Each structure stands twice: as structure tokens, then as C-alpha cells.
Amino acid sequence: MTSAQRQRARRLLCALQVHIRDTLLTARERGAKNFSRIAAVTAADTIYHVDRLSEEAILHWFEAHWPRAWPVELVMEGLADDAVATFPRGTPVRKTTWKCILDPIDGTRNFMYDKRSAWSLAALAPQRGAKNELGDIVVAAMTELPTAKQWGSDQLSSVRGCGVVAERHDLVRGGRKRLPVRPSRAKNFEQGFASIARFFPEGKALLGAVEEAVWRGLGILGKNGGQLVFDDQYICTGGQLHELMVGHDRMLGDLRPLAYAKLGYSSATLCCHPYDICTALIAQEAGCLVEAPDGKVLRAPLNTTAPIAWMGYANETLARAVRPVLRRAIAELL
Numbered sequence: 552m553t554s555a556q557r558q559r560a561r562r563l564l565c566a567l568q569v570h571i572r573d574t575l576l577t578a579r580e581r582g583a584k585n586f587s588r589i590a591a592v593t594a595a596d597t598i599y600h601v602d603r604l605s606e607e608a609i610l611h612w613f614e615a616h617w618p619r620a621w622p623v624e625l626v627m628e629g630l631a632d633d634a635v636a637t638f639p640r641g642t643p644v645r646k647t648t649w650k651c652i653l654d655p656i657d658g659t660r661n662f663m664y665d666k667r668s669a670w671s672l673a674a675l676a677p678q679r680g681a682k683n684e685l686g687d688i689v690v691a692a693m694t695e696l697p698t699a700k701q702w703g704s705d706q707l708s709s710v711r712g713c714g715v716v717a718e719r720h721d722l723v724r725g726g727r728k729r730l731p732v733r734p735s736r737a738k739n740f741e742q743g744f745a746s747i748a749r750f751f752p753e754g755k756a757l758l759g760a761v762e763e764a765v766w767r768g769l770g771i772l773g774k775n776g777g778q779l780v781f782d783d784q785y786i787c788t789g790g791q792l793h794e795l796m797v798g799h800d801r802m803l804g805d806l807r808p809l810a811y812a813k814l815g816y817s818s819a820t821l822c823c824h825p826y827d828i829c830t831a832l833i834a835q836e837a838g839c840l841v842e843a844p845d846g847k848v849l850r851a852p853l854n855t856t857a858p859i860a861w862m863g864y865a866n867e868t869l870a871r872a873v874r875p876v877l878r879r880a881i882a883e884l885l
Contacts, residue, residue: 552677552689557710560621560675560690564651565708567612568671568694569720571655572704574608575601575662575696576722601663602629605655605671613638623649624678626853628826650678652688652853654826658787662696669696670789674829676853683853685825691832693789697722705730705793709836715796732837735798735865739872740771744794745802746782751821754810761806761880768876788827792863796837801865802873806844808858809885822858825851831861840864844881846874 552560578601606629617623617638624647625636637647651673656662658669671694676687692708704720707730717730737743747765749758766772771779783800785791794800811818831841831849841863843849851859862877864870 554710554713557690558713561692561708561710561716563616563618564673564675564690564692565694565706566616567609567673568692568706570612571605571608571671572694572696575605575656578604579699602656602659606630609653609655610636614640621649622647623651623675626650626652626826626855628654628824628855630855644678644680647678650676650683650853652676652826652829654789654829656696657789657827658696658785661787661790665698667785667787668698668701668790669787670694670793671696672789672826672830674832681852685828685831685849685851685853687853688829688832691830693793693830693833695793707732707793707796707830707833707837709833711832711836713836715833715837717796730797732796733798734796734837734839735801737801737865738868740766740769740801740869741774741779744781744783744800746784746800746804748784748791748803748805748807750784750786750807753816753821754807754814757810757814757884758806761810761877761884764880764884765873765876768879769872788823789830792830792834792839792841795839795863795865796834798865801869802863804844804860804862806860806881806885808860809844809881811858813885818858823861824855824859825853825857826855828859828861829853831863834863838866840867840870842870845878846870
């Protein structure tokens, strides 16, 4: 795929997500009922009625708009465990040239209860079958699914090696404007936001102990009376990456797979999966670091079930400070 074709693919993913967003916002405005009704439970996650609306919109969009010259396989939260979706319809997976991994609504619970923005996530990689992993992704896009009271919706997208295209869409008057993407340049965590995910009751105490050990190891815990690092639990990986990119958070991480393994819990439906972190490319193009908890390259297959632990940092200085302390905390507690 040429540079021009990759840019076209980026624009296509952005258009897809605008379609998803507008479909969901229209349904909400019309008073769609049962958004929170459980439609299915798959090996990947619990699927709600609102998810089904987005999935239908995606399949129809690909049918109508995806270039026939670029046969593609969809890997998507919400598809039945053994389902195969390819476009043009009926194309054997072995004859597709691209794999598109999507999370139609990352942060479904935020959206269906109108608490906070969710995000629609998508990424594209050359088809390598079961060998595909996160590092193969060359194009990614993420679009905000805002609350009912919001007038704006952010959209960020990247082609590998080409930086970030970031816009804020005006949902009331129409039009778009450039969105500044500036990860924090802070050299420490004092008076800033940073946290490790502990979204559910399972593992909350253990994950909190790991984070507390990190702050203690960095000499922050209790310093000058304490309360120097602020915690914001954004229940949405896409939202977390957005907070890093726009400078709101200095560090965010998700260690749930490690904690659940320690406690003997299943990580099947309670962890970050590849479709949740598929837009890490955008954060990396923005200058953030997104990596494995041990500081190595984040690797995961492009499927819907693999549990993923990850850490994200706004800049290298913060990452260098945390890595050794986090490794010790994980070794001692997880």
C-alpha cells in the first residue's frame, strides 16, 4: 500500500467512525430504549443492545463503502465467537489483503448511562492470518462518542510514521477545527493525574497496593502531607489514551491480567483486549510511550480474546522513573 493509499485508508476509518457515532447519537435522540439490555455474552465481553446498533452500522458501511480492491477481514468485538466477516462479502480470509480490528464502542457503559464519552476504535494491518499482532498496525483512528450534553466530538487518526491528524467536530453547527495534541512534558508526577486501572471490585485492593508501592518507591507517597497525585478512573482504554495525548494525564496503565492471574480469576471478560488497545499507534505517533509493564514492546495477537497488560507514559522521563519501581512492585505483589 502506497503512502497515498494509507492516507485514504485513514480517511475511510474516520468516515466509518463518523457513521457509527451519528447512528448512535441519532438513536439516543430518538429515545432508543433498552440501550443497557444484555444482548449476548461472548468470550470477549458482555454485549449490550447499544453494541448491536453499532455493529449493524459497521457491516452496512463496509458493504457500501469499503474499496473492493482492498479485500479485508474484520476482527470485531461483538461478532459471534466463530463468525467470519470479510468484504467484499464472502471473500475467503486467505484471499484478504487487510485485517481491520475494531471496537465499535470502547466504554459502552459510559455511553449507555450517559456518564462520560466512549470511543470508537479501529486499526488496519496487512493480513498475516494468525501471525498478526499489534506491531503490524499501520493505520488507526479513534472517534469520541460524546454524552448528550456535549457539542463537540474529538477524532484522532494516524498513519505509521506520519504523526497525528486531530480534529474537534462541532455537532451542533457543523464544521471541524484542529485539536492540539500535546502530551505532558512534566518531569515528575506532583500535582498531576496518573493512575493504574482498577475498574471492577475484582482485584481492586491488589491493584491499589501495586500503585501505592509505585508512589512509595518514587518518594511521593505522603510527601509534604500527601495528595500530590490525582486519580481518574476512565473506564475506557481509548479514553485513557486520549487523556495521555492531550496532556491531561502523565501516566496510565492496566495491569488487570497480572492481578487476576495472581488471584485465580478469569480474565476473559474483565481485561483489556487487542481491540481496546488497537489505537496505541496514535498515542505513539503523538509522542507517548505505550509498552508492556516490563518496559518492552507491547505485543499481542490481533484477536478479540487475548488479555493485555500495558503501561502508557506521556514522555520518556516519566517512563524511565517508573519502570524500575514498577518492576519491583510487580515482582513483589503480582
